[in-house]
Amino acid sequence: xxxxxxxxxxxxxxxxxxxxxxxxxxxxxxxxxxxxxxxxxxxxxxxxxxxxxxxxxxxxxxxxxxxxxxxxxxxxxxxxxxxxxxxxxxxxxxxxxxxxxxxxxxxxxxxxxxxxxxxxxxxxxxxxxxxxxxxxxxxxxxxxxxxxxxxxxxxxxxxxxxxxxxxxxxxxxxxxxxxxxxxxxxxxxxxxxxxxxxxxxxxxxxxxxxxxxxxxxxxxxxxxxxxxxxxxxxxxxxxxxxxxxxxxxxxxxxxxxxxxxxxxxxxxxxxxxxxxxxxxxxxxxxxxxxxxxxxxxxxxxxxxxxxxxxxxxxxxxxxxxxxxxxxxxxxxxxxxxxxxxxxxxxxxxxxxxxxxxxxxxxxxxxxxxxxxxxxxxxxxxxxxxxxxxxxxxxxxxxxxxxxxxxxxxxxxxxxxxxxxxxxxxxxxxxxxxxxxxxxxxxxxxxxxxxxxxxxxxxxxxxxxxxxxxxxxxxxxxxxxxx
Amino acid sequence: xxxxxxxxxxxxxxxxxxxxxxxxxxxxxxxxxxxxxxxxxxxxxxxxxxxxxxxxxxxxxxxxxxxxxxxxxxxxxxxxxxxxxxxxxxxxxxxxxxxxxxxxxxxxxxxxxxxxxxxxxxxxxxxxxxxxxxxxxxxxxxxxxxxxxxxxxxxxxxxxxxxxxxxxxxxxxxxxxxxxxxxxxxxxxxxxxxxxxxxxxxxxxxxxxxxxxxxxxxxxxxxxxxxxxxxxxxxxxxxxxxxxxxxxx
Numbered sequence: 001x002x003x004x005x006x007x008x009x010x011x012x013x014x015x016x017x018x019x020x021x022x023x024x025x026x027x028x029x030x031x032x033x034x035x036x037x038x039x040x041x042x043x044x045x046x047x048x049x050x051x052x053x054x055x056x057x058x059x060x061x062x063x064x065x066x067x068x069x070x071x072x073x074x075x076x077x078x079x080x081x082x083x084x085x086x087x088x089x090x091x092x093x094x095x096x097x098x099x100x101x102x103x104x105x106x107x108x109x110x111x112x113x114x115x116x117x118x119x120x121x122x123x124x125x126x127x128x129x130x131x132x133x134x135x136x137x138x139x140x141x142x143x144x145x146x147x148x149x150x151x152x153x154x155x156x157x158x159x160x161x162x163x164x165x166x167x168x169x170x171x172x173x174x175x176x177x178x179x180x181x182x183x184x185x186x187x188x189x190x191x192x193x194x195x196x197x198x199x200x201x202x203x204x205x206x207x208x209x210x211x212x213x214x215x216x217x218x219x220x221x222x223x224x225x226x227x228x229x230x231x232x233x234x235x236x237x238x239x240x241x242x243x244x245x246x247x248x249x250x251x252x253x254x255x256x257x258x259x260x261x262x263x264x265x266x267x268x269x270x271x272x273x274x275x276x277x278x279x280x281x282x283x284x285x286x287x288x289x290x291x292x293x294x295x296x297x298x299x300x301x302x303x304x305x306x307x308x309x310x311x312x313x314x315x316x317x318x319x320x321x322x323x324x325x326x327x328x329x330x331x332x333x334x335x336x337x338x339x340x341x342x343x344x345x346x347x348x349x350x351x352x353x354x355x356x357x358x359x360x361x362x363x364x365x366x367x368x369x370x371x372x373x374x375x376x377x378x379x380x381x382x383x384x385x386x387x388x389x390x391x392x393x394x395x396x397x398x399x400x401x402x403x404x405x406x407x408x409x410x411x412x413x414x415x416x417x418x419x420x421x422x423x424x425x426x427x428x429x430x431x432x433x434x435x436x437x438x439x440x441x442x443x444x445x446x447x448x449x450x451x452x453x454x455x456x457x458x459x460x461x462x463x464x465x466x467x468x469x470x471x472x473x474x475x476x477x478x479x480x481x482x
Numbered sequence: 483x484x485x486x487x488x489x490x491x492x493x494x495x496x497x498x499x500x501x502x503x504x505x506x507x508x509x510x511x512x513x514x515x516x517x518x519x520x521x522x523x524x525x526x527x528x529x530x531x532x533x534x535x536x537x538x539x540x541x542x543x544x545x546x547x548x549x550x551x552x553x554x555x556x557x558x559x560x561x562x563x564x565x566x567x568x569x570x571x572x573x574x575x576x577x578x579x580x581x582x583x584x585x586x587x588x589x590x591x592x593x594x595x596x597x598x599x600x601x602x603x604x605x606x607x608x609x610x611x612x613x614x615x616x617x618x619x620x621x622x623x624x625x626x627x628x629x630x631x632x633x634x635x636x637x638x639x640x641x642x643x644x645x646x647x648x649x650x651x652x653x654x655x656x657x658x659x660x661x662x663x664x665x666x667x668x669x670x671x672x673x674x675x676x677x678x679x680x681x682x683x684x685x686x687x688x689x690x691x692x693x694x695x696x697x698x699x700x701x702x703x704x705x706x707x708x709x710x711x712x713x714x715x716x717x718x719x720x721x722x723x724x725x726x727x728x729x730x731x
Contacts (some may be wrong), residue, residue, distance in 0.1 A: 433533065433570075435584075436531075437554045437564050438580070439584045440580075440587045441555050444587065448580060448583060449572060452574025452575035453573065453574055
């Protein structure tokens with residue numbers, strides 16, 4: 001029987017499970033960002049002129065903007081001219097019609113990640129739109145979705161096949177000039193997912209996208225647009241991993257959600273980008289803009305995120321509550337271990353009457369990780385009877401980590417009810433000893449306590465995702481308490 | 483058999499136990515009494531393996547196994563159980579879920595297969611009835627929002643599920659009214675068996691009216707200063723501890 005100490009050190013030395021690299025010939029643009037590169041991306045993707053013009057306008061905006069510095073994160077300056085903005089597996093000159101046409105090495109990669117691409121294995125009811133670097137490779141269950149009138153395809157395909165929908169909604173939630181990284185994404189985004197749920201339709205399965213950064217020195221700039229038309233419902237899952245590298249990689253995505261009258265969107269993310277090693281070498285810079293627009297009456301948008309990866313996380317999935325009686329929710333678990341830094345939270349912008357929002361944020365800091373919650377609750381003058389409940393808890397493991405809370409509340413309507421609760425705690429020796437004295441090993445005891453701490457968020461995740469998230473959390477925190 | 487020999491232990495450099503000797507045989511119930519600050523809780527914690535204490539001399543063995551060399555969870559695997567004086571609250575962790583992890587942790591240590599969900603639930607059902615634990619407490623977070631009596635009953639409930647061979651009760655009577663005391667004592671008495679040793683730590687003899695010990699020991703100033711039959715507890719109640727402390731000095 002190994003003693004717990006040796007188990008812990010074994011676990012500590014365990015490698016990042018998804019940190020392999022797939023050697024596939026890449027069709028890659030030269031590094032650097034210019035109008036020419038944007039034209040190249042647009043041409044590669046065979047885009048219509050309006051799309052190119054939209055990109056160029058964004059690029060113009062971006063050039064006049066400055067990188068934000070207010071976040072509680074620290075990193076050396078990014079050389080945007082050293083990054084490569086387009087990369088696609090070369091074997092795909094024509095989009096594959098079936099799995100047989102997909103490069104077997106790609107399939108192997110997904111196998112390792114545990115994504116069953118074969119449709120037989122997909123009977124569980126998850127349709128996956130896989131984004132491998134910049135190009136969407138394979139979309140499963142398209143027919144079944146099509147029968148329900150649901151559009152679920154790569155963003156590039158949507159630009160070609162559903163230009164009216166794209167033009168109507170693209171940038172309507174996150175405008176081009178919203179922030180530095182959103183502007184950059186708008187100029188160079190290479191692919192992503194597009195979802196449209198027609199009126200009064202309950203999407204027949206959970207939709208899922210697996211993003212993966214593979215090529216070196218490539219920024220991944222995917223763009224996701226989800227539109228839930230009146231009376232519809234969709235649950236969307238997003239999982240992320242990236243191979244292990246010594247360089248930092250940039251991931252600047254934009255996600256836009258639109259919920260019309262009586263529509264509901266549930267958007268769940270499990271983010272496991274490579275976090276860098278114990279000393280903070282390598283890892284993904286995850287600078288993401290996610291926003292949902294509750295445009296219609298009685299609409300609802302719910303964000304659930306489990307953030308365990310990335311060297312730096314900068315993201316604030318937000319809800320703009322325009323429609324009367326609309327509801328916004330944000331459930332978050334953010335973990336920082338070793339040298340990871342996270343500045344994450346949400347914005348709930350109440351504009352409509354009787355709008356309600358709930359924020360449950362759980363931050364866990366271990367090693368020398370720094371974890372900041374940053375949240376804004378804004379109740380506009382027009383938002384009669386708006387309500388918000390915010391709960392923001394931090395758990396510290398060890399003595400070298402940090403937890404920070406930056407809550408902003410702006411209330412311009414006296415009828416508003418805004419509640420805020422916050423707590424910071426350490427895993428107590430008493431709790432650990434209590435569990436261990438019952439026969440539960442040290443690591444398991446830590447996992448039990450941490451999972452208990454996150455329970456309110458995990459229960460919001462779809463079942464399979466909740467299990468995965470729990471495992472991921474346990475792996476991330478291995479060795480965090482000696 | 484629990485054998486403690488010449489045990490010296492300190493916390494933060496401050497000596498608490500100074501040469502404690504104690505032997506508890508299978509099937510026996512021993513009561514440890516003594517004034518506040520005499521080292522009763524320290525003794526319980528040392529047997530269960532709470533971190534933070536330094537043993538400077540002496541040994542604790544259970545059925546020949548050196549307990550001091552083992553982690554707390556390994557001691558549980560060897561059959562040791564401590565009912566806490568102040569049971570700890572663990573937010574978000576389901577009581578029964580925790581208990582199942584404990585059962586399986588112990589089974590794993592012993593090289594046994596995990597308990598099946600059905601067997602476990604049946605066991606829980608039976609014990610819940612026997613101990614008189616409110617069923618609503620089963621799926622609540624461990625000890626969170628439990629009353630003082632409910633916490634103590636939960637400790638005895640856990641003990642009845644884990645079926646230890648050495649059970650230590652650390653002031654299980656503190657904070658209990660007479661009805662709760664009787665219920666907890668009934669639960670303990672139900673578990674008495676020729677295969678199980680009990681060490682009952684208490685400040686008051688009242689508990690011993692319900693859990694009748696085979697032997698009573700008085701712990702004072704870090705040592706056992708007097709041992710005797712059950713009647714010793716009654717004598718202590720009548721005379722207090724001072725006469726023993728003077729004797730010891």
